Amino acid sequence: MAWNPSPKVADCREIARKWGVEQVIIFGINKDGGMAMATYGSTLTLCACSKKLGDVAYDAMERFVSIAEKELK
Numbered sequence: 001m002a003w004n005p006s007p008k009v010a011d012c013r014e015i016a017r018k019w020g021v022e023q024v025i026i027f028g029i030n031k032d033g034g035m036a037m038a039t040y041g042s043t044l045t046l047c048a049c050s051k052k053l054g055d056v057a058y059d060a061m062e063r064f065v066s067i068a069e070k071e072l073k
Helices: 007-019 044-072
Strands: 023-029 035-041
Touching: 007 023, 007 035, 023 044, 035 044
Parallel strands: none
Antiparallel strands: 023 035
């Protein structure tokens, strides 16, 4: 597996180790509604799968927030 030195990926890697799982996807939302995502997979294949799943979920969350903002106005 290629090593990713990103601090966010390191956090995912640590959670994977602690939880005994092979893939981790983390989402964060700040007070202004900005979102962040980090993914980890224990192999190159699992890493790619985690990234794809994370991207799908991220897009769905963005659509949900956009709809919710319009409904709250």
